[in-house]
Amino acid sequence: MQNIPVELQLHIAGFLDVETVLSLRKTCTSLSQFTRSRSLWLCLIYRMSHILPRPPSESEIATLSALQLERLLKTAMHVEQVWLLPRKNTFLVKERCDSDDIEDSIPRIRYLAFVSDHYLLSLGSEGKINLWKINNVFAPFAAEIFVTYASSTWYPCAYHLNTAGSVLAIALTHVELVAARILTISLNTSSSSESISPLLVTRGEFSIFPPQVIRAIDADLELALLSNTALSFEVVNWRTKAQATVALRANDPGDLWNGITAMRICGPYILVFRMHTVEAYPLPSHISSGVGERSDILPQLTFRFPHTMTYRRVSLTKTTCVDNNESQTYGLSALANDLFHGIFLFYVELVVRPSPSLSVSPLGVRPMAIASPQFIAAQLPEDLPPSLTPPVPFGTLHDTRSFVSACALGDYGRRGIWVARSRTSMIRTVVAFTNPRDVSNASREAQVWSNGSLQANVDSERPRLIDCQVVHDIPLQDDITVCAVSDTTGRMAVGSWTGSITIL
Template identity: 80%
Template sequence: MQNLPVELQLQIASFLDVETILSLRKTCTSLSQFTHARSLWLSLMSRMPHALPWPRSESDTATLSSLQLEHMIKTAVRVEQIWLLPRKDSFLVQDRYDSDDTVGNSIPRIRHLAFIFDQYLLALGSEGKINLWKISDVFAPFAAEVVVTYASSTWYPSAYHLNAVGSVLAIVLTHVELIAARVLTISLDALNSSESGSPRLVTQGEFSIFPPQVIRAIDADLELALLSNTASSFDVVNWRTKAQATVALRANDPGDLWNGITAMRICGPYILVFRMHTVEAYPLPPHITFGVEERSDILPQLTFRFPHTMTYRRVSLTRNTCAEDDEPEIYELSALANDLFHGIFHFHVKLTVHPLPSLSVSPLGVRPMAITSPQFISATLPVDFPPPLALPVPFGTVQDTRTFVSVWALGDHGRRGVWVARSRTNMSRSVVAFTNPRDVSNTVGEARIWSNDSLQANDDPERPRLIDGQVIHNIPLRDDITVCAVSETTGKIALGSWAGSITMI
């Protein structure tokens, strides 16, 4: 092989796996040299998108050296190998709060958990507490160092957002009397620098709230907050200019009166609204911000309605991506949601702005888990009572036990996710992990599957795959997990309990 041209050697080596290439490096000096070639690791990256936590474009890898590419690929392969394996060790990041009302308080102590660029763990508490931990390397013994902490008795954190370049983390706080909101920011560049002094949360703006509303989301780049409290409208507020606009929600169906908002996200010139029965896109009011260019065309409102049997009361969203080309202008993200009577659904959302505005939702996977078997239902009824109508079973899959799913989360890029569940036959809660090996670009034609008739289709070869979740950890039943987060790059999972403890597995 040493007599072959270097270009041919690299071509042959690009078909080898990572472990073989590392073994080849130890054979001799000449072979060791070309295994450090940047082009070799770029070829490997293009051949293994399933192992990487997110697809890499040329612009993403242009500044990475050969050593950086090698480290990233080796880490991704290692995390993929251990992601679905049982985890025995856990690390207590934060203990439960010691107070007299821990049991009686109806509000969970941890409201939000999130990994920030896989380097930090952010926790927003219901009692005005904010903590940001710097987490250790991927395979090093876990350690958590608090780098930012904040506590207030009158201002409670509600939402957060990382700006597009990943340099500023914004957190919005709501006054305890729901009369005002305050936006704090922290520079992540300052955290990573070697300069002395503790990084601090800096107040960037305040705005009043009337009538009282819930802050659903914020955007650090556009300096916008999205608020709602009814199923009929939502408000958009610019916290720097104080400009405000009210947007009326669509109500084409009588059931939309109970079609509450579960999540919101700004995608370019649109506001993406996730509701219990629909996904909708509303044009961003032009006078609210100068961050979105003026458009000569009038953007329409867009709506996608789930089958009438579906009700999603909470949804976990990934970071949204945007096509880099000028044409077309497309925004994409993944979502994980749970329907009480059907189970876990993983779907892909595609919002096209140009050339023709459109909104599509394509299913990536489903895990039926909340269906009570007909045998169990019949056994609980009197003998002379007529058998009940069977509930619609997604894709012909029947579960013989009822499972309750308490929390679920996707990673930032939608390749890996978890949920926490308990079945009737189990005295502990199970942490279930799964991967999404499917390329979302191949799901464009699957939107037709979201129909009532196709939910029970067994012979449709293009129906969403069954999510192959694996139990990787069991936790005591007394630990009521209310929030969780996933780091796709490191493979770490954070679990927050009702009493305020945070555990890393």
Template identity: 85%
Template sequence: MQNLPVELQLQIVSFLDVKTILSLRKTCTSLSQFTHDRSLWLDLIPRMSHILPRPLSESETATLSTLELEHIIKTAMHVEQVWLLPRKDSFLVKERCDSDDIENSIPRVRYLAFVSDHYLLSLGSEGKINLWKINDVFAPFAAEVFVTYASSTWYPCAYHLNATGSVLAIALTHVELVAARVLTISLDTGSSSELGPPILVTQGEFSIFPPQVIRAIDADLEFALLSNTALSFEVVNWRTKAQATIALRANDPGDLWNGITAMRICGPYILVFRMHTVEAYPLPSHISSGVEERSDILPQLTFRFPHTMTYRRVSLTKTTCIKDDESETYGLSALANDLFHGIFHFHVKLTVRALPSLSVSPLGVRPMAVASPQFIAAPLPEDLSPPLAPPVPFGIVQDTRTFVSAWALGDYGRRGIWVARSRTSMIRTVVAFTNPPDVINTANVDSERPRLINGQVVHDIPLRDDITVCAVSDTTGRMALASWAGSITIL
């Protein structure tokens, strides 16, 4: 082989799989050199797209070194292999609270999230912010304290990572609900670069009035979204102090309550998730300085779930945007739980151009309580899952007494988890699942027959640890669990 031209040798090596290439590296010096060629790993990226948490664009791969490309592929392979395996070892990041009045208090951790895959963020109900730096998946586990903040008068309530992943913004509200402020933290976006000690910087402050609650913020546009009542919500620019009140669509007469559960800015629209509906409202023109001006008037859009469904909390992925001269479309996935029906995975598509529209497509279901005729579960393709008992129609429920306390999707919708407890069991179980590539890309999904979500139990938790919040990292395969008493564990 050494007598062949270099180009031909590389062509031959490019047909090998990753495991064989890494084995070839150990044979001799000359062949080892080929396994470090950048073009070889660039060619492997599209071939390994089925295990990557998200597709890598040409502009992204152009900035990555050979070692970084190799590390991305090796990490994706490792996570794919171990994701659904039982996790015997756990890492306690934060101890439980020592308060004697835990049972009558609110949860000690309100939000838990993996940020940029290198950090774990915790927002506490006692005015505490903790940010840990997480090490590489191939190294012995460690969590290094990156930022710690505590206040008796300012409570964290929302967060957002800017588009470049370099700045984390956190919104806080005054304990008397008379004001809000936004703090920012500069993050290390490289794997080896060194920054100085992280500093919390106050970027803006504005007045609020009870019963306003900050539901979401946008670090790039410098917007805060506040829900007021079931009748309206507020949009505030914390830099200019401009604000606007937007009236919510009237509830259906059959609704007893249709409160807001989550909000997200998607281009010129504000996407509002409510218990029974998903709605899109145009951003007010006089405060949207960071959004391009439009000559046409955008309509309000609404999608209503079946009347039997009530989603009190949703876990959202990052927003994707497909935009050109003729079209503009935003998309994201959501994982939600209905107390009486089970876990639902659906995709939200918001089209701005050419004709504004809003659609919600069911991608997967996991029945856990009572029968529901809305969705029929379709089996996974044989090449995407291990042999399992054939799924049953959604109206025929097997695990009818399961209570789900927490659930989460990864940022890219590749992986998800939920924490469940059966009436007959003395433990809680962490259930993990993987979404096949054709489910993440909804162009090939049959919305009339969403698949049955086949979860695998990966960890057991004592019943006394009431898990209220969880988080998932698609890229690293880490899972984080927070209990009512404030302990945080990483699996």
């Protein structure tokens, strides 16, 4: 082995799996040193990048040592192996609240999220904020309280982690909906524990008139997005107090009931997810200088789902951006739930340059509740005459009759979960799945919905049934209203109506 050139050794080792490489480490001193070389682990990471939730960039790889590269790949392999296995050991992070100080109709946990894969964030309707620090995936589970906050007059309603992953911003609204406040907390993304819990710091306040709901915030641009009707939304800069009103499109009478479910700032656009549409509106130029000046006028963009669907709940991944001299494109995945039809997984692509466009690629579907839609490719014979083809891009699948109470995607869109209950069952089930394809290539590989029609490339792979597994059962009395998942660690969190939080 010593007589073989290093380049050839690396080439040979590149075909081995990680377990074999680790076994070679135990054979002799020479191979032990070889299996600890940075070049070897770089080769393995490039070859096995498909199991990583988000393949690291060149700049990130340049800062990682051989040991860090090894840990990165070993963690990804471990999560990949156990992700769809039953979760027998659970960890209760927060017990249920039995007090009667709030109305029974209000859930005690509004939002639940993994932040930077090191923290678990809970925003409560009683004005409570809890942030727990989570240990690594190979250690026995433990959750150490990192930040806790409670207020009887200020209720948390939105959060955002800045691009650097160092600052977590949380928006709160006054109980009388007359003002908003932005709190921030500095995070430590290293594995070392904090000896002192840092305090939340107020970064800005602004008035709300008329009463509106904060749908989203952006910690980098210091912007808040608010709405309360299907007619318009507000954009507010909490540092400069500049604000603007943006009118929502209403092309037909049904848009009056086309409420907003989620919002996201993507460069010079505001992406708006509504019950029946996805829309993009140019960000008002005087609100923030962080998106740069533009000499051209950006158009509004609208995509309408090509079927009678009403998505009342949607979970979004982090936004990716490809920005170079020739193009500027933003992309993200969305897991949406229609009450009567089931779970749908999409990839949304917003092109800013060279020509603005908005497209949605269907990645997968899991029918539920009633006779549910499935993509037509799996249901219709190839020789079916065009006159007999249904006018919508769906066939039908068997009746599964399940109700989804919560769903969530990981930050990078590789993994997702939902909590469902069958009409004939006395338990709720936590269902896990892996994204059926690489979302970064979705716009080029999948069928694309555009302007109400389904257009398919001849050689494209058609959307498929989401392949999922039941990983945990929950008694029916625990009404699960929120859930979260971490792509990197494979951990899941579920929160009940009464305020309990459990890690799976």
